[in-house]
Every structure is written in structure tokens, then in C-alpha cells.
Amino acid sequence: MSDFLLLVISCIFVNNILLAQYLGNCPFLGVSKRMETAIGMAMAVVFVLVMAGAITWVVNTFALKALSLEYLSTLAFILVIASLVQFVEMFLKKSIPALYAGLGIFLPLITTNCAVMGVCLINIKEEYNFLQALTASFAYAVGFGLALVLFAGIRERILLARVPRPLQDTAIGLVGAGMMSLAFFAFKGMA
Numbered sequence: 183m184s185d186f187l188l189l190v191i192s193c194i195f196v197n198n199i200l201l202a203q204y205l206g207n208c209p210f211l212g213v214s215k216r217m218e219t220a221i222g223m224a225m226a227v228v229f230v231l232v233m234a235g236a237i238t239w240v241v242n243t244f245a246l247k248a249l250s251l252e253y254l255s256t257l258a259f260i261l262v263i264a265s266l267v268q269f270v271e272m273f274l275k276k277s278i279p280a281l282y283a284g285l286g287i288f289l290p291l292i293t294t295n296c297a298v299m300g301v302c303l304i305n306i307k308e309e310y311n312f313l314q315a316l317t318a319s320f321a322y323a324v325g326f327g328l329a330l331v332l333f334a335g336i337r338e339r340i341l342l343a344r345v346p347r348p349l350q351d352t353a354i355g356l357v358g359a360g361m362m363s364l365a366f367f368a369f370k371g372m373a
Contacts, residue, residue, distance in 0.1 A: 206297025224327030235319025
């Protein structure tokens with residue numbers, strides 16, 4: 183049990199997929215201007231990442247390894263992730279059209295979000311069993327969501343501040359992301 187707790191803490195704080203491993207920055211910067219879209223994206227990524235982590239582990243273990251086709255893992259994982267994102271996109275379009283519109287182009291970009299692919303590859307590289315892969319996928323997704331929601335809060339506060347013209351919009355966002363990354367770097371001592 184303590185191994186799983188350590189894995190969860192490590193994935194959320196110490197090896198945060200956004201702030202420590204720098205994967206998935208496009209949606210991080212793109213949907214973090216408003217808290218509502220950040221929360222929606224975080225939930226979509228949690229669903230896609232947990233499902234992708236589980237399915238890619240099964241595909242890798244029972245199909246690719248069994249048939250000695252590990253070299254096709256990137257292609258197989260992209261197909262799994264793209265299918266899941268398509269499902270999420272159809273669901274949101276039908277049931278939550280406001281969130282679907284708010285996420286805009288960033289929703290289909292989950293397909294090419296290197297954080298999702300990165301976690302699937304990390305699960306395989308670390309040779310996690312199914313439960314560990316599922317736990318790590320969920321924890322990485324929660325870490326992604328935590329960073330995204332915290333950053334959205336920071337960006338909403340920045341909108342109320344007087345920011346010098348050269349630093350407005352994306353520039354101040356990158357500075358804020360760097361500061362957040364430094365704050366998460368303090369968790370490295372926990373590992």
C-alpha cells in the first residue's frame with residue numbers, strides 16, 4: 183500500500199508531467215486563461231489518460247509483446263489515444279456543448295498531447311504491472327489537472343494586475359509557468 187502512495191505522490195508532485203517533465207504544454211498554456219475550461223480540460227485528460235494507460239498496457243502486454251511487435255507501440259498507442267479522444271469529443275459535443283465550445287481546438291489536441299503518450303510510454307518503460315500502470319496514469323492525470331487549475335487561477339489573477347506591455351498575455355503566462363515549475367521543483371526532495 184505504501185508503494186502505491188509513494189507512486190501517487192511521485193507522479194502528482196515530484197515528477198509532475200507538466201511542470202517537471204515538460205510534457206503537454208500546449209493545452210496547459212491554451213486553456214488556462216479561464217478556470218472553467220481548465221477544469222473541463224483536466225477532467226477530459228483524466229478520463230483519456232486513465233483509459234489510455236489501461237488500454238495501452240493491455241495492448242502492449244497481450245498483443246505487442248506476445249507477437250514480438252514492440253516496435254509498433256507508438257502507432258498502436260496513437261490509435262488508442264485518438265479513439266479515446268474522439269469518444270470524449272463526441273460525448274462533450276452532445277452533453278456539454280458549452281464546455282465543448284470553450285475547449286475549442288484544444289480538445290482534439292489531446293490526441294497529440296505528448297503528456298498522454300508520454301505517460302503510456304513511461305508505464306511501459308518502468309515495467310509497471312496493470313495496477314501500477316493504472317495508478318500512475320491516474321496520478322499523472324491528477325498532477326496535470328492540478329497544475330492546470332493552479333495555473334488558471336494564477337492567470338485569472340494576472341488579468342487583474344497591471345502587467346508591462348512586453349510581458350502581456352503569453353509572455354507573462356510563460357513566466358508564471360516557470361515560477362510554478364520552480365515551486366514544484368521543491369518536491370524533488372521528497373523522492
